[in-house]
Amino acid sequence: MLQYADKNSAGYTMKIExxxxxxxxxxxxxxxxxxxxxxxxxxxxxxxxxxxxxxxNGFRARMISTATxxxxxxxxxxxxxxxxDICIIADDDMVYNDGYTGIVLExxxxxxxxxxxxxxxxxxxxxxxxxxxxxxxxxxxxxxMNYGAARVAFRRDALLRKNIWFSHLFGGGAIYSSGEDTLFxxxxxxxxxxxxxxxxxxxxxxxxxxxxxxxxxxxxxxxxGALIExxxxxxxxxxxxxxxxxxxxxxxxxxxxxxxxxxxxxxSAFKKGTGYNKAQ
Numbered sequence: 001m002l003q004y005a006d007k008n009s010a011g012y013t014m015k016i017e018x019x020x021x022x023x024x025x026x027x028x029x030x031x032x033x034x035x036x037x038x039x040x041x042x043x044x045x046x047x048x049x050x051x052x053x054x055x056x057n058g059f060r061a062r063m064i065s066t067a068t069x070x071x072x073x074x075x076x077x078x079x080x081x082x083x084x085d086i087c088i089i090a091d092d093d094m095v096y097n098d099g100y101t102g103i104v105l106e107x108x109x110x111x112x113x114x115x116x117x118x119x120x121x122x123x124x125x126x127x128x129x130x131x132x133x134x135x136x137x138x139x140x141x142x143x144x145m146n147y148g149a150a151r152v153a154f155r156r157d158a159l160l161r162k163n164i165w166f167s168h169l170f171g172g173g174a175i176y177s178s179g180e181d182t183l184f185x186x187x188x189x190x191x192x193x194x195x196x197x198x199x200x201x202x203x204x205x206x207x208x209x210x211x212x213x214x215x216x217x218x219x220x221x222x223x224x225g226a227l228i229e230x231x232x233x234x235x236x237x238x239x240x241x242x243x244x245x246x247x248x249x250x251x252x253x254x255x256x257x258x259x260x261x262x263x264x265x266x267x268s269a270f271k272k273g274t275g276y277n278k279a280q
Contacts, residue, residue, distance in 0.1 A: 014108065016101045017041060017084025017156075021074040022063070022092045028054055031061045035096045035203075038088070041081045043074035045173065071171035072180040075149070079165065082156055088202075091150040094121070096203035104153050107198045111136070115158035115193040121151045122204035132199075139185070139195035145231075147197075149181035150205055154193075162191040170227060175275040176266075177219065179227035186231050216252035218262050222276045225266025236267050 018036050022044040031040055042063035050065045064077055075089070086108055088101075097103075107117050118139065123130050131146050139147070159165075164187050171180030188195060213220070221244070228239045240263035245256045252259065269275060 014085040014105055015039070015083070016086045016088065016105060017082050018088045018090050018096075019043075019075065019078040019082055020090035020092055020094070021045070021071050021078065025063065025065070028052065028056065028061045028063055030092060031056050031059075034090065034092070034094050035098070036061075036090075037096065037098070038101045039084060041078045043077040043081075045069055045074055069173040070168055071173055072166035073168045073174075075166045075180070076168075079156075079159070084156055086153055087156050088153045089149045089151075091205055093206045094150060094203050095206075097201060100202040103200050103202055107200070108153075108155070111196055111198075113194055114155075114196050116152060116154040116188060116195040117198045118147045118195065119151050119153065119198050120201040122201060124204055124206040133197040134199050135197070136199065137197045139189070139197060141186075141189055144185040144189060144195070145182055147181070147185065149184060151202070152181075152185075154188075158193055159188075162188075162193065164188055164191060164193070167230075170223075170230070176223040176226045176270070178213070178223060179230070182227060182231060216248055216254070218254070218258075219276050221248070221254070221259050221262035222266035222269070225263030226270035227266075228263070229267040229270040240264050240267055 016038045018038050018040045020030070020040065020042050022030060022042050024046050025042065025044045028042070030042065039060045040062070044063050044065040045068065046065050047067055048065060049067065051063070053060070053062045062081060064081060066077065068074065086104060088104060108114060111117065118133065120132050166180050167183045168174060170176045170183055171178060174180070185195065224244060225240050228236050232239060241260055244263060245259040248259060249256055
């Protein structure tokens with residue numbers, strides 16, 4: 001694997017790799033359109049199976065293509081192929097800042113006890129602003145749900161030693177449409193990984209369109225209820241019955257009772273191993 005080209009003279013020895021899930025790609029054009037500046041692994045969801053590898057801009061770019069749908073399982077495909085000391089999780093609509101790998105390497109050098117770091121990313125799209133880190137801060141069980149996976153970098157050996165992977169049940173293309181990143185962070189904390197926020201931006205993501213979000217509708221709250229059952233089963237009545245219905249009432253035409261009903265339906269369905277059925 002090639003090392004980040006501009007960092008040899010600065011004394012960095014860690015190798016970095018960007019991991020991204022794709023859809024319907026025939027080649028490695030995303031490497032340049034995303035401004036990737038490291039080795040990369042793409043897990044491509046399409047209608048065929050294959051593997052390609054090229055050297056681009058001095059870096060090793062690899063793509064595994066399968067007909068297997070689901071962001072969680074495809075993130076695991078990328079993780080299985082990864083070889084970097086530090087891996088950065090990417091969405092396919094990311095565009096990285098020039099020098100982003102240097103920021104990541106510098107952060108891990110500065111925080112040698114960190115297993116995982118959560119960086120800032122800018123968000124494009126109306127009403128899509130996300131929480132921005134203002135300082136280095138430990139991520140705990142009470143605040144990990146504030147962050148998505150597409151701003152995370154981690155020490156690969158830390159995940160492999162603790163056997164940490166993404167859920168196949170949650171996320172775009174899965175039975176429940178989102179939440180694989182929440183479960184990933186939850187599992188990392190439960191298994192003792194040290195996670196910190198880091199107040200530097202590494203890129204931007206376009207959220208003007210989404211492959212899974214279709215509005216704050218019945219399916220959204222059903223899936224959110226299933227996620228709460230998976231993450232906080234002992235607190236599900238608080239979250240599903242009060243916190244989320246109150247939080248989202250101004251964002252939806254659904255009533256407080258309607259939100260609560262769908263979230264409790266999702267919680268019950270997760271325990272039974274079933275998905276959304278509008279007729280229920």
